[in-house]
Amino acid sequence: MLLREALDLLAPERGGLFVDATVGLGGHAEALLERGPEARLLGIDRDPEALRRAAVRLQRFGGRVRLAHADFHRFEEVLAEHDVPRGGAAGVLFDLGVSSLQLGTPERGFSFRLSGPLDMRMGLAELTAADLVNDLAEGDLERIFRDFGEERQARRIARAIVGARTARPIATTDELKRIVDGAKSGGRAGRAGRAKRQGRAKRPGRPGRAGAAAAPREGRIDPATQVFQALRIAVNDELAGLERTIEQAVTMMAGDGRLVVISYHSLEDRIVKNTLRDLARGEIDPVTGRPRAESQLIAALTRKPVRPTPDEVAWNPRSRSARLRAARRL
Numbered sequence: 001m002l003l004r005e006a007l008d009l010l011a012p013e014r015g016g017l018f019v020d021a022t023v024g025l026g027g028h029a030e031a032l033l034e035r036g037p038e039a040r041l042l043g044i045d046r047d048p049e050a051l052r053r054a055a056v057r058l059q060r061f062g063g064r065v066r067l068a069h070a071d072f073h074r075f076e077e078v079l080a081e082h083d084v085p086r087g088g089a090a091g092v093l094f095d096l097g098v099s100s101l102q103l104g105t106p107e108r109g110f111s112f113r114l115s116g117p118l119d120m121r122m123g124l125a126e127l128t129a130a131d132l133v134n135d136l137a138e139g140d141l142e143r144i145f146r147d148f149g150e151e152r153q154a155r156r157i158a159r160a161i162v163g164a165r166t167a168r169p170i171a172t173t174d175e176l177k178r179i180v181d182g183a184k185s186g187g188r189a190g191r192a193g194r195a196k197r198q199g200r201a202k203r204p205g206r207p208g209r210a211g212a213a214a215a216p217r218e219g220r221i222d223p224a225t226q227v228f229q230a231l232r233i234a235v236n237d238e239l240a241g242l243e244r245t246i247e248q249a250v251t252m253m254a255g256d257g258r259l260v261v262i263s264y265h266s267l268e269d270r271i272v273k274n275t276l277r278d279l280a281r282g283e284i285d286p287v288t289g290r291p292r293a294e295s296q297l298i299a300a301l302t303r304k305p306v307r308p309t310p311d312e313v314a315w316n317p318r319s320r321s322a323r324l325r326a327a328r329r330l
Contacts, residue, residue, distance in 0.1 A: 001319040002262055003031055005306050006093060009326040010258045012036025016090025019044065019079065021072040021249070024099045026054035032093075033061050039090070040064045044078055046071045046236075047123040050101050071124050073241040076248040090257055092249040096242075097264040098122075098232060100318070110232060112177040112224040118170065120228075120235045129231045133176060134169045138162045148239070148267065149230030157183045157227060177224045184223040229265065239267060243275045250279055250297050250329060257329040259298070262322055269305065269323045276300060276327050298327040 006028060012018055015038030020029045023043030033041055041064060045051045051069055058065045070078045072094065079089070102110045102122065109119035109129060118130040132144070138158045145154035160183035161170065170176055233239060249259055261276075263269040282295035305323035313320045 001095070001312070001316065001322045002306060002308055002324045003028060005324055006095075006260050006262065007031060007035055009260050009301055009324075010091040010093060012039040012091065014090060014256075015039055016254070017042060017084065017088060018091045018093070019075075019084075019089050019249070019252075020093045020095075021075060021245075022093075022095045023054050023067065024050050024095065025101055026057040028093060028095060029054065029065070030057055033058070033064060041066070042079070042082055042084065043067045044070055044072050044075075045123070047099070047102065050099060050123075053101070069123075073237075073245050075245050076252065079252055084252065086252055087254045089249075089253045092253060092257070092259050094246075094249070094261045096238070096262060096268050103318075109173055110228070112173050112222065112228050115172060115174050118173055118176055120232045122236045125236050127235060129176075129235050130169070130171055132231060132234060133161055134165050144234045145227055145230045147230075148233040149226035150266070151226040151230065153184055156186070159183075173228075176227070180224045180227050233267075239271065242268070242271050246272065246275045247279065250327075253329040255329055258301070258326065259329070260324060260326045262324045264321045264323075269325075272325050273305075276325055280327065296330060298329055301326040301328050 010018065010032065012032045013036045015036060017040045018032055018036075020032070020041060020043045023029050023045045024047075026043065029041050029043050033039055041058075041061075043051075043054060043058070043065065045054065045067075046069070048069055051067055055067055058067075066082060068078050068082065072078075098110055102108050104111075104114075106114040106116035107119070108121075109116045118128065118133060120129040133141070136144075141158035141161060142154045145151040145157055151157065157180055160179050161176075164170060164175075164179050170179065246259070246261065253259065261272045263272055276298065279297045280300050282291045282293070282297065284290070285292050302325050305325055307324075308316075308319040308322050
C-alpha cells in the first residue's frame with residue numbers, strides 16, 4: 001500500500017542499507033531493491049510464514065537481502081545482531097497493522113468474514129484472542145474494546161461476551177461476531193426506543209437527529225470491525241513500545257536517512273504523529289522557550305499524512321484507511 005509514495009520518500013537509488021521492519025510478504029522490499037540497484041535490505045518480521053514467503057520472493061537479490069525473525073519492538077537489538085552500527089541505516093520503513101496473508105488465512109482467525117479459530121497471533125505472542133475473550137474479566141474486556149477499538153458500546157459488548165461464555169467457551173470468529181452483532185443491534189434498538197419515548201422521533205420529511213447520527217456511522221464499517229481490531233492489538237501488543245521503536249529507528253539512521261511509517265488506524269497514527277513531532281522539535285530551552293537546534297533529530301517530509309489515491313482504493317479497498325508519514329534524519 002502507498003508503494004510509490006513510500007519509495008519516492010525513501011529514495012533507495014541513493015544506495016546503502018534499508019530496513020523494512022515489517023517485511024511481510026516482501027512487496028515493498030522487492031520494489032525497493034529493484035529501484036535501488038546499490039541498495040541492501042534487512043527485513044524484519046514476527047510472522048514466520050510471512051518471512052518464509054518473503055525469502056522465496058527476494059531470493060533473486062542474493063546477498064543484498066538479510067531476513068530476521070523478530071518483533072520490530074526489538075529494533076535496535078536486531079540491527080546490532082546483524083552488525084549494523086548506529087547511523088548505519090539509509091532508510092527505515094514501517095508498514096504497521098495486519099497483513100493480507102494473515103487476514104486471508106481462516107485458521108489464523110484475524111477476519112470476522114472468514115470462519116476459523118479465534119487466534120489472531122502474528123507470530124510471537126503467547127495468548128490467543130480466545131484466551132482473552134474467555135478468561136478476562138468484564139471490565140478488562142471493556143477497556144480493551146474502548147481503548148484499542150474506540151468502540152462506543154464497549155461495556156455492552158463485554159457484558160454480552162461474559163454472558164455467552166458461561167454456556168460454553170467462545171472458540172471461533174463466527175461465534176464472536178454473532179455475539180458482537182447481537183449486542184450492538186440491541187444497543188441501537190434500545191436507543192431508538194428511548195428516543196421515541198422522549199418525543200425525539202424523526203419528523204415527517206426530515207430525518208430525526210438520532211437516526212441521522214447513528215445510521216451513517218454504523219453503515220460505514222461492519223459492527224464487529226472495532227472489536228476484532230481491539231483484540232488483535234491486545235493479543236500482539238501492537239502499540240506498546242511503538243514510540244520507543246520509532247525513536248530507535250531514528251538513532252540508527254545516517255544523516256539524510258529517511259523514515260517512512262504507514263499506519264491504518266487513528267491510535268497508531270496518533271503515536272506516530274506525536275513521536276515525529278517531538279523528535280523534529282527537539283528539547284526546549286528553559287530560558288528562551290525555543291527548541292534547541294542541536295537536539296532536533298529529524299525534519300518532517302510530510303506536513304500532513306499522505307493518503308492513497310482513489311485509484312489505489314478502487315483496486316485495493318483495504319488501503320482506504322492507510323496514512324503515511326515520513327521524516328529525514330538531520
